[in-house]
Amino acid sequence: MAELRPPVGTGPLAKREARLAWGLLFPTLAAVAMVVILPLLAIFWISFKPVELGDLRAPEVVLREDIRGDAAAVGDIPTIRYRLRNSSQEQPITGVTMSDIIPEGLVVLELDERCVQSGRALDCDLGDWAPGTRETLTIPVEVEKAYLDNGLRPQDSPATTTGTSSNVLTNSTFTLDNFARIFNGDEFMEVLWVTLFYTVFGTIGALLVGLFAALLLNKSFKGQGILRGLYLFPYVAPVIAVAFAWLILFDPFSGSANALLIQMGVTQQAINFFGERPLALIMVTVFEIWRYFPLSFLFILARMQSIDGDMYEAADMDGASPFQQFWYLSVPQLLGILSVLFLLRFIWTFNKFDDIFLLTGGNAGTRTLTVNVYEQAFAISNIGAGAAVAVVIFGCLLTFSIFFLKYISQEEGL
Amino acid sequence: MIRRGYLTGPVLGALWMVVLSVTVAVCMSFATGDPFRPGILLSLAWGALAGGAMVFAGGVKLVQIGIAVLVAVLGLAGIGPMLSGSDAGLAARLFGAVALAAAFAMSLAPILDEVVPGVLTRHEFEGAVIRFLTGFGYIFFTAIVLIPFYVMVMTSLKNQSELMQNPLDFSVDVGRGAELFRSYNELFTQFNFGTYLLNSFFISVLTVFITLVFAIPGAYAIARLRFRGQAAFSRSILLIYMVPMIVLALPIYIAFSMTGLRNSFWGIVMIYPVTTIPVALYMLQGYFRGLPGEVEEAGLMDGLSRLAVIWKITLPLSLPALASVSLYVFMIAWNEFLLAFMLLDDPAKFTLTRGIAALNSSEIPRQHLMAGSVIATVPIMALFLGLERFMTKGLTAGSVKG
Numbered sequence: 001m002a003e004l005r006p007p008v009g010t011g012p013l014a015k016r017e018a019r020l021a022w023g024l025l026f027p028t029l030a031a032v033a034m035v036v037i038l039p040l041l042a043i044f045w046i047s048f049k050p051v052e053l054g055d056l057r058a059p060e061v062v063l064r065e066d067i068r069g070d071a072a073a074v075g076d077i078p079t080i081r082y083r084l085r086n087s088s089q090e091q092p093i094t095g096v097t098m099s100d101i102i103p104e105g106l107v108v109l110e111l112d113e114r115c116v117q118s119g120r121a122l123d124c125d126l127g128d129w130a131p132g133t134r135e136t137l138t139i140p141v142e143v144e145k146a147y148l149d150n151g152l153r154p155q156d157s158p159a160t161t162t163g164t165s166s167n168v169l170t171n172s173t174f175t176l177d178n179f180a181r182i183f184n185g186d187e188f189m190e191v192l193w194v195t196l197f198y199t200v201f202g203t204i205g206a207l208l209v210g211l212f213a214a215l216l217l218n219k220s221f222k223g224q225g226i227l228r229g230l231y232l233f234p235y236v237a238p239v240i241a242v243a244f245a246w247l248i249l250f251d252p253f254s255g256s257a258n259a260l261l262i263q264m265g266v267t268q269q270a271i272n273f274f275g276e277r278p279l280a281l282i283m284v285t286v287f288e289i290w291r292y293f294p295l296s297f298l299f300i301l302a303r304m305q306s307i308d309g310d311m312y313e314a315a316d317m318d319g320a321s322p323f324q325q326f327w328y329l330s331v332p333q334l335l336g337i338l339s340v341l342f343l344l345r346f347i348w349t350f351n352k353f354d355d356i357f358l359l360t361g362g363n364a365g366t367r368t369l370t371v372n373v374y375e376q377a378f379a380i381s382n383i384g385a386g387a388a389v390a391v392v393i394f395g396c397l398l399t400f401s402i403f404f405l406k407y408i409s410q411e412e413g414l
Numbered sequence: 415m416i417r418r419g420y421l422t423g424p425v426l427g428a429l430w431m432v433v434l435s436v437t438v439a440v441c442m443s444f445a446t447g448d449p450f451r452p453g454i455l456l457s458l459a460w461g462a463l464a465g466g467a468m469v470f471a472g473g474v475k476l477v478q479i480g481i482a483v484l485v486a487v488l489g490l491a492g493i494g495p496m497l498s499g500s501d502a503g504l505a506a507r508l509f510g511a512v513a514l515a516a517a518f519a520m521s522l523a524p525i526l527d528e529v530v531p532g533v534l535t536r537h538e539f540e541g542a543v544i545r546f547l548t549g550f551g552y553i554f555f556t557a558i559v560l561i562p563f564y565v566m567v568m569t570s571l572k573n574q575s576e577l578m579q580n581p582l583d584f585s586v587d588v589g590r591g592a593e594l595f596r597s598y599n600e601l602f603t604q605f606n607f608g609t610y611l612l613n614s615f616f617i618s619v620l621t622v623f624i625t626l627v628f629a630i631p632g633a634y635a636i637a638r639l640r641f642r643g644q645a646a647f648s649r650s651i652l653l654i655y656m657v658p659m660i661v662l663a664l665p666i667y668i669a670f671s672m673t674g675l676r677n678s679f680w681g682i683v684m685i686y687p688v689t690t691i692p693v694a695l696y697m698l699q700g701y702f703r704g705l706p707g708e709v710e711e712a713g714l715m716d717g718l719s720r721l722a723v724i725w726k727i728t729l730p731l732s733l734p735a736l737a738s739v740s741l742y743v744f745m746i747a748w749n750e751f752l753l754a755f756m757l758l759d760d761p762a763k764f765t766l767t768r769g770i771a772a773l774n775s776s777e778i779p780r781q782h783l784m785a786g787s788v789i790a791t792v793p794i795m796a797l798f799l800g801l802e803r804f805m806t807k808g809l810t811a812g813s814v815k816g
Contacts, residue, residue, distance in 0.1 A: 018641035020720055024631035025647070028691055031628060035688040036654055039665035046665070216551040227552075229802045233559050236798045238749040240767045241787035245566040248780060251581075256565060259581040260443060263499075264451040290558060321536035322544055351658030354751050370660045377664055390661040401653055 040394065046387035048174045053381035059088030059131075061096055061161040067154050071143050077109070080154045082137040084161070089132045093163040096126040098137075100159035105147025109140045129163070178388035182376070195350065195368040198285055202352075203345045205289035207338060210296030215326075217297075218304045228301075235294040243358035246287055250274060280364035284356050288349060296341050303337040304330070343404050347397065369393050417539045419469050419531040426529075426546050427465015428458040430522055435495040437553050438514040442496075444564065446506045447583025449499030457495035460485065464518070468526050482519035486511050521549060563791075570597055570785035577780065597785040605782070606761060607789060610769040614748060614790075617682055617765060621747040622740045624687040625694045629739070632691075633698035634724055638707070648699065655692040659752055667756050677760045685753055690743045697742070701735035702728065738804045741797070748794050766790040 010018075062085050069078035080102070086093050100122045102108065108117055115124035115137070126135060182188055213231055217224055234242060250257045250273040258270040273283050307330070315325050353370040356362060362371035369389060377386025416422060435452035442450040464481045471477035488494035489511030496514055498507050525545045528538040568584040569577065571594050576583070586594060601607040635641075636648050666685060667676070675681035705728065713723045729736070754768040764772065770786040 014640065017639050021635040021639035021641040021644075024635035024639070028628050028632040028695065031688050031691060032654060035666070035685065036657060036662065039662045039669075040657070042665035042668070043661060046668070212551060213555055216548060216555070225802070227556075229799055230559055231555055232798070233563065233795070236745060236794060237563075237791045238751070238767055238770075238787075238794065240749075240751050240770050241566065241791045242562055244770070244774065244783055244787055245562040248569055248784065249562055249565045254578050254581045256444070256581045256584075260440065263443065263449050263582070264439070322540045324536075347656050351656070351660075353658065353660040358751075370658060373660050373664065383664070383668070386664055390664060393658060393661055397656060397658070401656060405649060405653070 043387050043390045043394070046384060047178055047391045048176070049384050049387075050173065050175045050177060051383040051387075053378065053383055059086055059091040059093055059165040061085075061093060061098075061129075061163050062087050063098065063159055063161050065100070065155055065159055071147070074143055074145050074148065076143045077140055078143065080106075080139045080141060082139075082159065083134070084126070084137070085134040086129050086132055088165070091165050092128065092130055093133075093165045094128045096129050096161065096163040098124045098126060098159055098161045100154075101157040102141070103147060103152040103154055103157065104150060105144040106141040106154070107144060109142055111139065112137055115139075175384075178382075178384040181382075181385050182372075182388050182392070190365070191367050191369055191372050194281060194366060195370075197281060198288065198352075198356070198366075198368055199346060199350045201285050202288035202292070202349045203342060205285065206292040206345060206349075207296050207342060209289055209293040210298075210341075211300055211334075211338075213293060213297040214300040214304055217301060231297060232294045234291045239291070239354050240358060242291065243287070243355060247274065247359065250283070274360050275364050277365040280360050280366050284359050284366050287359060288352065288355060291355065292345065292349075296345065299337055299341055300334060303334055307333050343400075347400050347404065350396070350400070351393075369396075417534045417536070419529045419534055420466065422534060422539060422542060423465040423469030423526055423529050423531075424462035425465070426525060426542060427463075427468065427522060428461035430525060430546060430549070431457045431461025431464065431495050431518060433550050433553060434514060434518050434521070437557070438510060438517070439496050440557070442498075442506060442510045443582050444561075444584055446503070447580050447585055448502035448506050449582075450502065450506075450510060451497055453495060453497045456493060456497075460488065460495050461518075464522060465526065468522055469529050470531055472530070478519050478523055481522070482515045485515035485518055489514060525549065566784050566787050566791070570781050570788050571595070572781060574779045574781065597779070597781040598789070601782060601785055601789065605769070605773070605786075606764070607766075607769060607786065609762065610764050610766045611789065611793075613679070613764065614766040615793075617679070617686065618744050618747040620683050621686040621690060622743045624683070625690045625743050626736065626740065628687065628691050629694035629698055630729070631724070633695050633702055634728065636695070637699040637702035638710070639720075651692050651696050651699075655696070659689065663752055663756055666753070670757055676757050677763060679763055681757060682754065682765070685757070686747050686750065689750075689753075690746050693746070694739050694743055697739050698732070698735060701732055705731055734804065737801070741801055741804055744797070745794060748790075 064083045065080070066083075067078050067080050070076045071078040082098065082100075084096075084098065102117070102120050102122055104120065108122075111117060112124065114126060115122055117123075122139075124137065129135075217228055217231070249255055252258060252270045252272040252275065255270075255273075257273070258267075261267050262270065271279070274280050311329055312325055315329055320328070351370060352368075353374070356366050356368055356371050357374065360366045362368075362375055367375065370393065373386045373389045373393070375386075376389055377383045416425070432452065432454060435457045439450040439452045442448065464485070467477055467481060485494060489496055490508065492498075494511060494514070495518075496510060498510065526542060527545070528534075529542050530538075534542075564584070568586065571586050572584075573596075592599075636644060636651075670676040670681055675684070709731070710723050710727055713727045714720070718726065749767065750765075751767040751771070754765045755771055758764055758768050761769075761772065766786075767790060770783065770790060773783045773786050
């Protein structure tokens with residue numbers, strides 16, 4: 001009889017299970033790789049490339065063809081004209097060729113030396129083009145009867161062109177200009193400061209307001225469900241709807257908030273809430289708090305409701321006042337969820353783009369790093385610089401995440 | 415020092431009066447458009463007097479009624495806690511003064527319930543402060559949540575010139591009947607909002623469907639199956655959903671421009687689920703972990719394959735979680751703005767959020783913008799209120815994406 005021994009290594013069952021697991025995960029992994037990993041690599045690549053928005057379309061040969069002069073009777077001598085140009089002002093095109101079919105009944109009288117004619121086909125080799133090159137080929141032809149009879153015009157057979165151009169996205173030109181540009185000057189410091197202000201105050205504010213709301217609703221009474229639902233509204237509504245509602249509410253000319261403040265005598269003149277430094281930054285931070293307090297409220301409330309009530313009864317018996325109970329019993333119990341929420345919200349507020357973009361478009365001193373990506377890439381049309389900002393953001397996030405993973409492993413729950 | 419009834423009462427009374435007079439003034443202004451404003455100093459004075467009276471009277475009903483009558487009369491005489499401009503209608507002034515007086519007298523008594531004129535214990539004092547803060551909190555939160563939505567709905571029902579004339583006048587003339595909904599009518603007939611609504615709906619539903627198809631097997635594998643790298647996986651899901659959308663949107667824009675997927679319905683349907691899969695995966699694996707493993711093992715013993723176990727045992731057990739996840743994913747897809755804004759240019763293919771963004775121009779009146787916002791908000795709100803229980807659960811189940 002063989003010696004009995006516990007199995008060593010992975011058995012066939014475990015292997016099968018692992019295979020199944022990878023099979024089940026594969027679609028997700030593939031999708032995530034396609035849309036997260038690849039773009040991230042692309043961002044790194046692009047950030048070292050001098051790419052502008054216009055470069056996304058590769059340079060090409062643009063061609064117009066027409067016939068000039070009379071071609072109404074036999075013996076007329078019109079000219080076929082080809083006008084060609086390089087669509088790009090910066091990129092050369094090499095090996096440009098053009099080919100066309102000359103309609104029947106047109107006899108070529110004189111041929112450009114770069115072109116050859118074989119039968120009805122015309123082939124021209126136009127060589128290498130510098131950026132912005134323009135060329136005009138004119139071919140005088142004589143009209144014969146067949147041309148007038150079959151009614152085919154030179155434009156009816158579209159001429160084809162070829163040419164190779166190097167695409168700036170795939171060639172081997174690299175530059176550090178993008179980084180030099182975004183780190184340059186006071187602008188970057190201001191963007192960083194605005195991001196920090198927005199993130200820190202937005203996060204802390206949303207947490208504190210959420211805590212207050214959770215304290216209010218942490219007792220059962222009639223209508224608690226309704227109020228809980230109501231307090232979630234800002235988070236559930238589409239951001240674009242609430243952002244525009246805020247803009248209209250705080251409009252400097254016809255906004256109700258201004259009318260109200262003037263009427264109450266708080267201010268004499270209308271305040272341009274979203275157009276003045278530093279008020280605009282404060283307003284977008286307030287908007288962030290308003291929109292995301294429901295989230296922290298929900299989590300804190302869920303945690304509060306799982307705290308054992310006996311503890312409070314015991315504290316009551318021992319004479320602890322309500323504030324003491326809150327400070328010495330509730331706060332320590334909530335510390336875990338509060339710190340997890342703080343870390344998560346911090347990162348997500350840092351990532352936030354839509355809110356500021358819709359409220360101010362990054363004007364009036366509210367340009368955060370994320371808005372700067374859009375600003376560089378689309379407003380200034382410098383995709384490379386936008387990508388460089390994105391790389392900076394990613395670097396910050398990586399730092400946060402390492403810290404976060406270290407920390408969150410100690411916190412159960414989330 | 416402050417913990418003496420004869421001080422606590424007046425201080426809380428004064429502050430409470432300020433809170434209420436501001437509230438009532440704002441409510442009356444928004445409701446009628448007439449100029450109402452709180453007199454802060456008068457509020458403090460009358461509130462302090464009332465608070466003092468309440469403490470010394472010790473909750474006698476008569477005092478309460480007396481305070482109410484006095485505040486109402488003062489208000490009408492023009493020296494009350496809330497002042498109104500001369501052009502405010504008499505009915506509105508009367509209503510405002512009486513409402514403020516009644517609200518104040520009725521709510522002050524419970525706030526100052528245990529407060530006696532002499533020295534207070536910590537319990538009594540803090541109880542009163544907490545009741546004051548609670549009252550303030552309810553008013554504050556309800557106001558900040560409701561006012562933007564109120565402005566949104568009311569603006570959509572008015573026309574530009576009315577709004578410019580008096581930005582506070584939100585009263586609508588019900589007599590105009592269907593004319594009230596003119597901007598909605600125009601949005602649906604001239605601005606294609608019917609199509610946008612359908613587009614948004616189909617995209618959201620498809621997103622939910624595709625997300626679930628990907629996330630259920632993945633979540634099950636992470637939650638139940640043992641393989642090397644399992645722990646690293648459940649970690650990295652969270653990491654992935656911390657990558658900001660704007661960072662990804664740029665290369666996606668470039669890739670879509672080059673492949674011609676920009677401006678297409680299917681491009682959006684391809685990209686939305688990928689943004690929601692990590693969230694769904696994370697929520698679902700948390701739920702699957704909580705399910706009793708014995709039931710599944712029993713199924714395996716009886717000869718079901720793993721896939722059959724998932725289909726016949728795990729999924730039926732996790733229907734509530736699936737509902738939460740679906741709702742949440744639907745909400746994300748419905749509200750998504752950035753990708754739709756960057757990737758869609760053709761008005762025939764807009765989603766609702768993109769359609770609203772297109773309304774934001776100086777040539778299109780504001781009530782259209784707000785009507786569009788209402789159209790986008792109402793369906794998701796209705797869905798949310800109807801299924802609030804699932805939503806709340808789903809949100810706390812491990813998703814904090816904002």
